[in-house]
Amino acid sequence: MIPLLPALALASARPAPDPRPPYWQQEVRYDIAATLDEARGTLAGRQRMHYANRSPDTLRTISFHLHLNAFRPGSRWSEADSLEGRRRFNDLRDPDFAYNRVRDVTIDGQPVRAEWPLAPDSTIVRFALPRPLAPGDSAVVAMAFEARPSTLPRRQGRRGRRFDFAHWYPKVVVYDRFGWNEQPLVPAGEFYGEFATFRVTLDVPDDQVVGATGIPVCGDPGWARANRQPGRPVELGRDRYAGRERVVRAGDGCAFADGIADPAPAAGMKRLLWYAEDVHHFGLSLNPEYRYEGGRFRDVAVHVLYLPGDSASWGGGVAVRRTEVALAWLDQLFGPFAWPQLTNVHRIEGGGTEFPMMVMDGSASQGLILHEAGHNYTMGILANNEWREGWLDEGFTSFQTAWAFEALAQEDGYPATEAAMLDLDLDGLSQPASLRSDAYRDFATYNQMVYARGELFFHQLRYVVGDEAMRRILRTFYERWKLKHVDEAAFRAVAEEVSGRDLSTLFGQFLHSTDLYDYALGRVERRARPGGGWRTRVEVRRKAPGRIPVEVAVVGEADTAVARAEGLADREWVELDTRSRPVRVLLDPRVRTHDWNMLDNERRWAFSPLDLLVQRVPRRHYLDTFVSQPRARDRLTVGWAPVAWYNDAG
Template sequence: GATGVPVDGDPGWESALAAGTINDRRDAYADRAAEPMGLLDRAPESGRKRVRWRAEDVIHFAWSADPEFVYEGGMWRDIPVHVLYQRAAAAEWGNGVALQRTYDAMEWTDTIFGRYVYPQITNLHRIEPGGTEFPMLIMDGSASQGLIVHEILHQYAHAILANNEWREGWLDEGLASFLTTWYAEAQGEPGVWDRSLEAARTRERMLQTQPIATPGAEFVDFATYQAMTYTKPSLVFRMLREMLGEPTMRQVLRTYHEQNTLQHVTEQDFRAAVNQVTGRDYGWFFDQWLHTRNRLDYGIADARTRQLADGRWSTRVEVLRLGQAWMPVELQVGETLRTLDSREQRQAVELVTRERPREAMLDPRSVLLDMDPTTHRAAIR
């Protein structure tokens, strides 16, 4: 399997076919003659073969060959899907399992970004754990749905939307991590954000952070690089989704794709899509979360209630902003929910409820990357 389509020679799929159909799309670039490369002019030696692949509009490429590969193939809409796995992994990958999971990943990603513009997609079993991505080719250490979704998302976030991963790794790895967890959330999996939130909050409390926008080579160690490139950006994208609303966030992602397909992209392109779709300038959000180490820290200082003459209850909650960062924050008192958007370090809020409330709570859906959520709840006196 490889980036591109085979234009000369036999990739060996037919002899390895275990299930499905083969569509090699050799005609994908038929209207453009191949450029002579001046390499491998002689015929292959006995016992060897030559296969030539062609790809256009790609930022890098890869190929993999193994006589033990088993092939399964099919079509997702009009896109050929190739699955290659080690014979010993047939129980996990075979019988259409990995093929269907690749279809599902392509379908989900299409709902997020829009049209897939390459002529094929290959899901290939690699011998190491984890995964990696190349245009038209993903290499997965397992056939887990989450891993396949993550690597398919990179067909957009890094291949079709080609950021410089060494300078702005968060723009593909952070975005793909966010969307992978969003996929799990959409499937009804519980607590999908909890582990990332706890890991990121621990680093915030221990001051083990650097700005997300730090170039890759400038992180102090690999663990910090991973946390600032994968985990924290995924939570920042989630905060953006919750602040804008899911329909608006979907439109942002589609606009980002439509306006930058097969182009090199930077933070400014994503910012532009957000501002265009919302009609507002969200520079403060990106400046704060990508370019500073400012920490978010809200807490409830006091909460007390009194009964009104009409039988309802008026509750006064004093909210503190202890960190340098700011975000709109939800306050729940009883069944009443209000979004607070003051940037003041201390604010008093009054809410009226029918029943006597027992507790006041900030960020009840646990969306914010707040370093200390233990101060978000208070019994009402």
């Protein structure tokens, strides 16, 4: 027996085996050549995609997103709108609706026929592979395409000579350990893409000013002519990819080596070559009226394109500085930006949408820029599946934005976010933050849960592990998972490893349930210690299913002690020492446990003559109109309803 013991001890000291199979992601290269036809509102051309199967599976089909087909009548998006009373794309007629069409599709040179697995929705197209694609094997998919944004903007759009292009090229669907993610584009959720290299040749009218994902490695994007900073020459950053883009220059023109573009652009058009690596979407915005300003954070170039009327709100360095502030915040929070530039454009629609290396914003507010630039980290670089785990996308982004405001502007958004969520919880309207986007009751609930409840989850994690560990979690997660597909399991593994804590309860309850939290003070005992000072024993009672560490504060006449109860057991004792005589005990003094009932969180020893006059439990009186009934977790609410009564029974 005895000789076995050291071996047993060693075995039990090993971490639990990782149940996840080794990580892999597919290898994708796009060559795209497209021409903008402003009169028709289209971007049309050819695409050749090289696809290497790095999965352990043999593939028999391949699928593409044609997501512009969401913004037209009859799509699943339009049907979701109609069901929830929104009128948008179902009302659009030609030429106002968006579309994305493909034709002449070949795989390894063989013509293939399109299948529409979600018909009549056409946001996903599938092709049978002419031969199975074994692990390690690769295929070339070539096709002609035509893309038209809608005149009613939604994350894309066109207006006159302005174009905001998203989802414009046939984008290969992600194949991951769940298989092909053939996700239709619906209002809830935006992105999940394969990391890829892009070589994009664009022919556009000579006077267009263009912002896009990647680097303009050849041709004039129009920034120098649009530049509003006379003392600051435009930095194109052409050397950033060190020749990997393989551009061949000849005379005035240039082309990608082994590319697919026609020899030269048509008269009146200019040719732009864009190159990007390790991105899973290619955003593109054009407007001949764009003004340009440039900036820089460390080695990341900042390009801002704004409208003629924006000189006060965007110009004069305002938007550039705010984009730099966002990059600086994100750099210290996660780590160095993974790409060479970030372009911030004033888009047609309000609000904002993120793309790798690019944000399209409806305003230049610091909050919006922090949010959308933040998505370049939590969506772009840490690439989640937003349809499967939107909280890891919008919740994560909302959290880092809230933390930025707290750190940079001393504005704490937590109390309002938490209180609003508690109202939804108590009304029974909440759903777990972890649902698939299509499982939510409606779009409004999806937004509340994925943004606000998702944000709260990260706040709760920060509260549980502390600021210092939270920062290490974010930096470790980024270092380990940048430019990869991430999910809850990946994040949780890092969070547990870095914090050294079992976080299964927090993840399980705050992400996957809507359990209520309620802690109460049980028995409280104080006694003077023989050597001086006081010891207070506090019983923490858990009265609801939610479990989270809870702070206990003992306020003495001259000092205060704070300790934490683990919050797991139904009853738990905590001991705190104070130098002075305790007068008051508080549970969760900073209101961080999402406790729904705080009437049982306080105990006082001190006697005040006022206590004889004032009722112990604070109350809020209100006029009960039967329309709304205010609630509060820290006082009783008492409704007074005036009633007039009579009868005519005689």
